[in-house]
Amino acid sequence: MIIGVIGKANVGKSTFFNSATDLSVPSANYPFTTIHPNLGISYVREKCVCREFGVQDNPQHSICIDGNRFVPIKLIDIAGLVPGAHLGKGLGNKFLDDARQADALIHVVDASGSTDPEGKVVEKSQGDPLFDIKFVEEEFDQWLLSIVNRDWNKTSREMTNQKLKLEQILTKRLSGLSVSSDTISNALTTIGLINKNPDEWTQDDLLEFVRLIRKNSKPLLILANKADVSSSQENIKKIKQQNNIVIPCASEGELVLRKGAKKGLWYYLPGDSNFELKDKDLLNEQQKKALLIIRSVLDKYGSTGVQEAINTVCFNLLNLIIVYPVEDEIKLSDKKGNVLPNALLLRKGSTAKDLAINIHDDLAKGFMFAIDVRNKQRIGADYELKHNDVIKIVSTTSRG
Ligand SMILES: Nc1nc2c(ncn2[C@@H]2O[C@H](COP(=O)(O)OP(=O)(O)O)[C@@H](O)[C@H]2O)c(=O)[nH]1
Ligand SMILES: [Mg+2]
Structure with missing residues (x-):
């Protein structure tokens, strides 16, 4: 599953991409972010089941921070579109190559109206995000x-x-x-x-x-970026009147928050509605100024919007659920003893058999039954998985 980031030039696609793929937390064990210059790993955030089960987990392919599970999903920064791109203007062909892979799209617009359709900077409010939304979809x-x-x-x-x-x-x-x-x-x-x-x-x-x-085939949400700029407020209202899913966003602010958290300047998890300063005296004037702007975005919109956009794509557009497969239903671990080692993103409607296929072909071939670890019930191949299910698969190939 891949989420594509589209939009015209200079709206903040790369800034959004960089902030959404920059989950560098100290001592975390996870696959690194950039696979390719414009292909990276972002993370869906959801409450981890570790607290409910009262266990200390040891994730292998996702990350758990303070009871929050961050599950990887691919993100692709698609070349910017200009009017006439389909006729070969701009990076038309590059766009096509990238866009074809996407299963859902985040359409980044410059809500501040500070860029024209070609992406050139214009006086504030001269740009028209509503026009941009239309032309990009038409292209x-x-x-x-x-x-x-x-x-x-x-x-x-x-x-x-x-x-x-x-x-x-x-x-x-x-x-x-x-x-x-x-x-x-x-x-x-x-x-x-x-x-x-x-x-x-x-x-x-x-x-x-x-x-x-x-x-x-490419369901889409509108990311109203540069929400920290004052001219954005009016535009965001207008965009919301005409579009279903609109998320106000301050990508640059998110980048600042993630980088500062990594340096230990403050405590902040992507998607939080707040950040906690560790020591005011550690900040320089520039940082203090940036934080004031970020604070006002958080107060107004509840978050920077970056994590919310990724979560909305996964849960609302792609209808995904998270499932935790385990091999030992008592310890909730894999064979090596890693507790809740995996959290997988699956389409809603997936069955226990689908989960087995997702893990390994052999596991699916010898599928006998599965166990819903929460209530220790046996379930069959056709059992429809629920969000946050913890499942053990019993297969002829997995016995002993
Ligand atoms: N004020 C503000 N500026 C932003 C934000 N995100 C990006 N920008 C600026 O917009 C310009 C274009 O950003 P970039 O990510 O390169 O856009 P792209 O061409 O769409 O990839 C840069 O000058 C960024 O600093 C934001 O959230 N707020
Ligand atoms: Mg870019």
Whole structure:
């Protein structure tokens, strides 16, 4: 699963990306953040089950800090879009290469209105985030359209020659874009195009189709960045009136908070609504000034928005749940004795068997039953996992 960060130039995509992937806590044991210059690891934050079970955990592929579990998820900083990108302007092709992998999108906008559509700095409030939201989504749709449109006039012949259904042809055409065939047939049915001969499709039909494909295969939230700038407040109100999920954000502030926490200047966990100074005298004037601005964002919006954005994508857009697999249901550990070693992100609706597949093919092949560790009940392969379940899988390959 990959979250893509999109937007025009200069809105703070990289700042958001850097802050969201910078979870460096002293002495933590976790896979490092940057895999590739624009691909990194961010973390979903959720209350860990360790407190409920009263155990001291020892996570191997995630992190637990003061009872908060941070579960890794990939984040990709996608090249900025400019109007006309689908015609090859700007870094159009680079954008396409990155965007195709994403399962959900965070659309970063400059809520302060201090940049024009090309990303050039303009007088405050001259930029229009509402326009930017529209043009970026339209560029995305135009890009998808260009892929679907390629050789469209051959589509009906292909169907006849290869004896394929329309949804099969389209699935082929959109392969590699992280679009499932279900998404495609659902879209065709929803807009009533499933039985329409491709030769009779209008440009409007095509556009409506790709729009729905985008919305369903790359669900998106709006990150109203630069919320620390005073001109942002009015714009955020307007953005919220026109969009479903909008998260006010101060990426730069989050970066400052995470870096200072790492240096031991204050106590702060990503997603907190506050930070605690360790020693006022340790701060220089610049830091004090930055903290005042950050404080006012926290007071106004409840957090910097960075962690909230990642959590919202995972829990609300991608409908993920967290599940803790263990091998020893008494100690809640793996074979080596690591307590609550793993926290996995799975799609809502996943079953005990899906969990086994996720862990290891062999474990799934020999699947016998599973145990819901909370109540020690046996559960079957079809059991639908719940958020925060702790599960032991019993398999012919895992015995003894
Ligand atoms: N005031 C303010 N400025 C920000 C914030 N985030 C980013 N910026 C500034 O916006 C400019 C562009 O940031 P960058 O991350 O490079 O944008 P990108 O081109 O979208 O990747 C830089 O000057 C950042 O310092 C923020 O939360 N508040
Ligand atoms: Mg950038």
